[in-house]
Amino acid sequence: MYRQLIERYKQKPLSENALKILKERYFFKKPSGEFVENSWFDVCRRVARVVAAAELINNPRLEKMTAAEKLDFVRQVESDFFDLLASRIFLPNSPTLFNAGIGADYELLYKPLEQMKLEDYQKILDSRNHLHMLSACFVVPVEDSIEGIFNAVKEFALITKAGGGIGSNFSALRPKGSFVAGTHGKASGPVSFMHVFNTAVSIVEQGYRRRGALMGILNIDHPDIMEFIDAKKGNDGERVLKFFNISVGIPMDRLEILRMYENDEEIELKHPKWHHPTKVKVREIFKKMAQNAWETGDPGMVFLGEMNKYYALYPYREIISTNPCGEIGLSAYEACNLGSIDLAKLCDDKGVFDWESFAKVIRTAVRFLDNVIDVNVFPIDKITQAVKESRRLGLGIMGFADMLYKMEIPYNSEQARSLAKNLMAFMALHAHEESSRLGQEKGNFPLFEYSRYPNGFIPFSMDVSDYDDEIREHFNTIAKKYKRNVAVLAIAPTGSISNIADTSSGLEPNFLLAYVRYVNKLSTNEREPLFYVNEVLAKKLPENELLRIRDRLIEEGSLRNIDIDERLKKIFVVAHDIDPLDHLLMQEAFQSYVDNNISKTINVPNSATVDDVLEIYVEALKHKIRGLTVYRDGSLQTQVLTSAKDL
Ligand code: UDP
Known part of the structure; x- marks a missing residue:
């Protein structure tokens, strides 16, 4: 089954969209601009080869092998990785696709597998330079001193240049107006400094392939919280803190904030350098958040307390911020590399899901992502150290919405949520079993003994699935002894890689059934439109029917107002056909079996009021989720996705 599946998708041609994106941003080029890579398989060969080479440095088993056995082993790993990537059933995050192999001799990166020698793999490893950075996610701490702040600015610049997205919690910075001993002056506060970070990042493009992405967090009890919530007011997508998403941090139990909200209580705002007693009603804070999110989509909320509750290294280490999405x-200084499995490709046209192949894909993907850690080069030593100590991975999914279309299950249904729980629980089980197996084979993550795993800790909030007993059994037995990675799972937006895979993004519903996607041509700075009609819909609709509705579909993006079979309307829902609560419930369903977090947007229609948005913010506190992003259609002028009528 697995081999057939791989072959089937290896042979499937890439869409024009996918090829265009690859050509514009992913194919290796010489400094002269001449392409070194011309096909998707060239990219896969390079990436699989570099990531397989990690076995030479992270696998103690190889020390006992003869040179011939070693070579066979590494070639086999390369071949397994290549097949998986070539089929596009699994893809690593963009920085891995962009940067793997940078610095290496081209001849070594693309020559036929059977001609590879052990020295060739070693040469590839030795040629890695400071741009060989393969991770998407970073968190940098910002200390309360001018030296600390500008040191962080430098770190932001270095990480952005290498292609990573960065998050920081600015709560350590003293509030605006507080005393500065050195100058006898008044502090300008965290928000003013965020503009410095934004400007620095605006000048350094991400490896010249995409613009920088930042997350700025301020905790809900920081004295500058109201100013922070207003920090992106007036944002038109271009002018104000352009590179930042901002989020209010909830470091305490989310239920405590819910209780304060419901009882109309005040929260005490505090900072060690702030000596004026200040209180503000939690309802005031939420009202402001809702108002601004209604206007511009910012701020979101991040439940840091909830994250630490399920963090295996807490309290020895503490989660202080998230990455941009x-x-x-x-x-502090941790980074994470991501990868995503396309669920739609694991489901055939009759709607039958291939669980056996899914398990094999998960296990190979975990090995792949774990290897990425060892071939990664970071621009800052503290990051190298933090990453090696915890070996965090973020394996997730994409193509969920397209899979549901194939299965003819509406996204906004209990059936879809229950399937989501089973898929994610199955994935959690196999991914964690593989991480424990790798722990046994290659060694545990160095901080394992400081973690909660030896005590039988389960890093999931759990719900009800078919795999709950096996998951509990795993964490109560083998995981007490072996674990290669502090956390293994995460669901990323897959904004670019889902386009390369020709599938729907992350766990999101499709945004539109037919749309135009703008791609920035960095060479000329022009925005180029790419047209697209959902492939599953195109297959399920008779051709004449599709032709009949095509223009309306491109105009509207949804079947909602089109004269067509009601059953199809229920199945082929898009983001704006779905009630915000159904979005939240899907986020919670997946989150139950994910140890890291989930990137999810709660879409609300353009006609939603500020009170509607407020209701979602309060509702979110009641669910076992780790954060909230609300987006009202049309509230930002520069959307990445737009329907044709906005052209
Ligand atoms: N990211 C970034 N710049 C971008 C897009 C993404 O730095 O323009 C980072 C960010 O940390 C985000 C993560 O990459 O959370 C994953 O985003 P996504 O899944 O969309 O990336 P892809 O691998 O599809 O490019």
């Missing part, structure tokens, strides 16, 4: 919470 929220799927990974990290402690």
